[in-house]
Amino acid sequence: MDLAGVLPRYINIKRGAIITALLSWATQPWNFYNTSSVFITVMSSFGVIVTPIIAITVADYHIIRKGRLPLSHLYITDSDGTFYYTKGFNYRAIFTWICGMVPGLPGLADAVSPIKGFPEGMRNFFYGSVVFSFFCPLILYVIICKIFPVKNSGMMEEEVAYDNMTIEEIGESGSQNYNMILLEGIDVEMGSMVKDINGSVKQKVIET
Structure with a gap:
C-alpha cells in the first residue's frame, strides 16, 4: 500500500x-x-523500527514547527510549500530514521537467533532501544534541521482558509462574508452566514 x-x-x-x-x-x-518465543521477541522488537519514526514526528511538530502547521500546504505540490522538502522527500527525516534504526537491528537479530560472541554493548543498546531509539533520533533531527532549516517552518496561514473549515467553524471565526471557496465539492462564488429560527448557523450560497 x-x-x-x-x-x-x-x-x-x-x-x-x-x-x-x-x-x-x-x-x-x-x-x-516458527516458535512462540521467537514470535513474541519479534513482535516486541518492532519498536527498533517504529520508535525513531515517532521521535522524528514529535521533534518536527513540537520543536521545529512549534505546533504550527499551514493546513493549505498539505494540499499543494508547489516547491514553495513547507511540506514539499526536496522533490517531495524529507531527506532529514530519512537520514535520521536510518541512523536511529540501524544500531538496533543487530540486537534484534541476536534476540531472534543468539549469535556467539555478540558484542555486549550492542545487546544492551537493543535492550534499551525504547529510550535510545527515541531520544537519539529526536536530538539528531533537531540538530540537522538547525543546520539545514526546514522551509517555512513554524508559519501559520496568512488568511483564513475557508475551504479547510466546516460551516460551524466559519461561523465561529466571526466572518460573515467570503468569496470563491470550495464547499463540499461545489464551487461557490459568493456566500454569507445566516442563522435559522433555532439559532444554528447555515450556509447561504450562490452556486457557479
Whole structure:
C-alpha cells in the first residue's frame, strides 16, 4: 500500500502483492513465527523500527514547527510549500530514521537467533532501544534541521482558509462574508452566514 501510494503509476495492489510474494522467499518471514518465543521477541522488537519514526514526528511538530502547521500546504505540490522538502522527500527525516534504526537491528537479530560472541554493548543498546531509539533520533533531527532549516517552518496561514473549515467553524471565526471557496465539492462564488429560527448557523450560497 505504501509503495502504491508513492509510485501509483507503476505499482498497484496486484503488482504490489506479486512483488511482496517474491521478496518473501528472500526474507523468509515465516521463520519469525516458527516458535512462540521467537514470535513474541519479534513482535516486541518492532519498536527498533517504529520508535525513531515517532521521535522524528514529535521533534518536527513540537520543536521545529512549534505546533504550527499551514493546513493549505498539505494540499499543494508547489516547491514553495513547507511540506514539499526536496522533490517531495524529507531527506532529514530519512537520514535520521536510518541512523536511529540501524544500531538496533543487530540486537534484534541476536534476540531472534543468539549469535556467539555478540558484542555486549550492542545487546544492551537493543535492550534499551525504547529510550535510545527515541531520544537519539529526536536530538539528531533537531540538530540537522538547525543546520539545514526546514522551509517555512513554524508559519501559520496568512488568511483564513475557508475551504479547510466546516460551516460551524466559519461561523465561529466571526466572518460573515467570503468569496470563491470550495464547499463540499461545489464551487461557490459568493456566500454569507445566516442563522435559522433555532439559532444554528447555515450556509447561504450562490452556486457557479
